[in-house]
Amino acid sequence: MTRVPALENPHTHWREGDVVGPLVELAIQGGAIGFGPMPNTKEGLMTAAQVTAYVKNASSFVELGTGVHIIPIVQITEATTEADIDACIEAGIVDAKIYPKGRTTASHNGVSYYSRILPIVQHAGKRGMRVHFHPEHPMKIDNKDAEFLFLPIVDMFLSETDAIIVSEHGTDGRCIPLWEEWAKTGRFFVTITAHHLVENETGAYGDVDAVCKPSYKGEVDRRALNDLVRKDYPWVMAGGDDAPHDKKTKHRIGPCTCGAYTAPFLMQLYAHALDDLFTSPEGVKVFENFTSRNARKLYGFRTSSRYVDLIKRPFIIPESYKIGSWEVAPFWAGREISYSLYANSSVK
Numbered sequence: 001m002t003r004v005p006a007l008e009n010p011h012t013h014w015r016e017g018d019v020v021g022p023l024v025e026l027a028i029q030g031g032a033i034g035f036g037p038m039p040n041t042k043e044g045l046m047t048a049a050q051v052t053a054y055v056k057n058a059s060s061f062v063e064l065g066t067g068v069h070i071i072p073i074v075q076i077t078e079a080t081t082e083a084d085i086d087a088c089i090e091a092g093i094v095d096a097k098i099y100p101k102g103r104t105t106a107s108h109n110g111v112s113y114y115s116r117i118l119p120i121v122q123h124a125g126k127r128g129m130r131v132h133f134h135p136e137h138p139m140k141i142d143n144k145d146a147e148f149l150f151l152p153i154v155d156m157f158l159s160e161t162d163a164i165i166v167s168e169h170g171t172d173g174r175c176i177p178l179w180e181e182w183a184k185t186g187r188f189f190v191t192i193t194a195h196h197l198v199e200n201e202t203g204a205y206g207d208v209d210a211v212c213k214p215s216y217k218g219e220v221d222r223r224a225l226n227d228l229v230r231k232d233y234p235w236v237m238a239g240g241d242d243a244p245h246d247k248k249t250k251h252r253i254g255p256c257t258c259g260a261y262t263a264p265f266l267m268q269l270y271a272h273a274l275d276d277l278f279t280s281p282e283g284v285k286v287f288e289n290f291t292s293r294n295a296r297k298l299y300g301f302r303t304s305s306r307y308v309d310l311i312k313r314p315f316i317i318p319e320s321y322k323i324g325s326w327e328v329a330p331f332w333a334g335r336e337i338s339y340s341l342y343a344n345s346s347v348k
């Protein structure tokens, strides 16, 4: 058994309506303490008031004294104004997310032309806002190249603004040399999902529950992401992109909704992916940096108040979860992973 700080998950999806409460509870059960709920809800969280109300509602499902912290995140679109950004800063919202229009679930408020938002991102950067990107090009480029061809856009925002840039859910091994270059600025961070560490495009082929954006890449990419985590860079962080969908929209004739739901066993899935790190104290430290410390440092959270016990014991991922009015089939439904959470609420 290995006791590690609870997971910081700065990229989660809590949706809206009657599913929010159960999603929050399952995410905490999955071994996490910190959450960054994404603002691409149906309507989108585009103003300080919308973000504040959303976080307040989500917080109402968190038991007091559990130490859970929620990162408020606003969505920047082509319509965002400097006044919108200023109102966010005043409300304590210092993270913004930008989506490529039409490229992923609920990206209808996304951006088509990134040059148009350069002035607003410059302003956000000056005000100390961290700017997160879903890094896929909005043009009709094949999935396998969409992240690679987004690199010049990230480069533009990094060189033309003062903002801290977070490139979410990295998937493409070809990007890594540039990430390493950009990280030298101290303003560039990457999150990596658990499902992209354990799955590739061949394994996920035909598996509707695994379908997500950005798409899985090849085995070479999967291994490159795994190697990157093991390099123990302070700018590489876990970020679940745990994205639930009702079976009605995921299991249907025609294109399914995109998103892999991993939240209830997310810490276990990261441990399964990074199993070899548990053979030495140095390895465990790398795991802890990736799943907790690096994000805490970026977001200014103090020492974790929650620890979880990972035990190497087979865990069968449930076939489905009843979540409010939804039935959600998770990533790798019915399959076995090598780690269980022994006691998930220990406080140290």
Ligand SMILES: [Zn+2]
Pocket (backbone or CB within 6 Å): 011, 013, 038, 241, 242, 243
């Ligand atoms: Zn996401």
